Amino acid sequence: MNKNWAVFSTVAAVVVAFIAGAVIFKDRSKQEVTQALQASSGALVRAHSPVYGNPAAKVTIVEFFDPACETCRAFYPIVKGLVNASVGEVRLVIRYAPLHTGSDMLVKILEAARLQGKYWEALEKVMTPQPRRAAHVNPQMEPIWGLIADIGLDVAKAKSEANSPAIEQLLSQDLADMKALKVRRTPGFFVNGKPLLDFGEAQLKSLVDQELKKLKAP
């Protein structure tokens, strides 16, 4: 019995060490995000970014977004719902974090669509076939153009504009800001400059509610 006890207590010790290590690391990375935010708060919102909802809204959700990320896709209706339900009090600012292979190409297509005023239509179309590309290996770009053709886009024009230096610059600025703010996973949310430290739908909603309540307080 003595020796079995040694085995079980060793397992317990390793499990405790693991959990303690995880807690310490999480705490440290939270501090890192907060510090990065203090150092470069200007990196959060840029004038070039697409905005959903009332541009003058008092509550701003900044989302570091990857058009090829499944979780971003799952969160899209949730975030959209938050903006719509607020009736002009919440806006969404899209920043790009193209972490998947080929995501940068998707971003360029979206930005080209934005130049023709078809951004949100294109975004929803681009996210639809995601499961088929779930492996993220060598995503095919040509079918994407075909997919968004029926939103009334001048595809030839968009194709030439997708590789413009302006879009290239927007993308590299977003990438630089993503690194400065230590966003390593998508979607990365900030509400009125506060990072969503514990990821989740309920946590995001409560962070937005918190900011909305501050507005209503006298």
Next chain:
Amino acid sequence: MSAEACELAGPRGRSFWVPLFGAWLIALVATAGAVFLGEVLGMTPCVLCWYQRIAMFPLAVLLGVGLLDADGRSIRYALPLAWAGWCIAAYHCLIFWGVLSEGLIPCGKGSSCAEADLQVAGFVPIPLLSLIAFTGILALLWVANKRVKT
């Protein structure tokens, strides 16, 4: 020594339980460490890392059960896994240090097996840690096996 330990000891009187415990402890810590690197620190395991995990993870379970029953045969079942893991870890080290070219294995997907990122605390390569762990497990299993036989 307790009466139970004497019961386990071979004719020369030395128990295989202690080296077996040592081998299991290495496997357990290595397993926890690999899961920590992957799930907490968010490092994506490369292909060769996965094969080493496949060899290491069952060792933590197999040797643990062997310890509970003080079953010397568990050493025999653990040895092929430990050798397989050791060979992959040695191969991985050679690739990491650039002795062998990575072109020999399909590492296209996920993270690269030769990436400098594969380091703990900035300077200890993960494949080297893996090689050390498998070497320790093999050495302790060898000692334990000898004590079972004698």
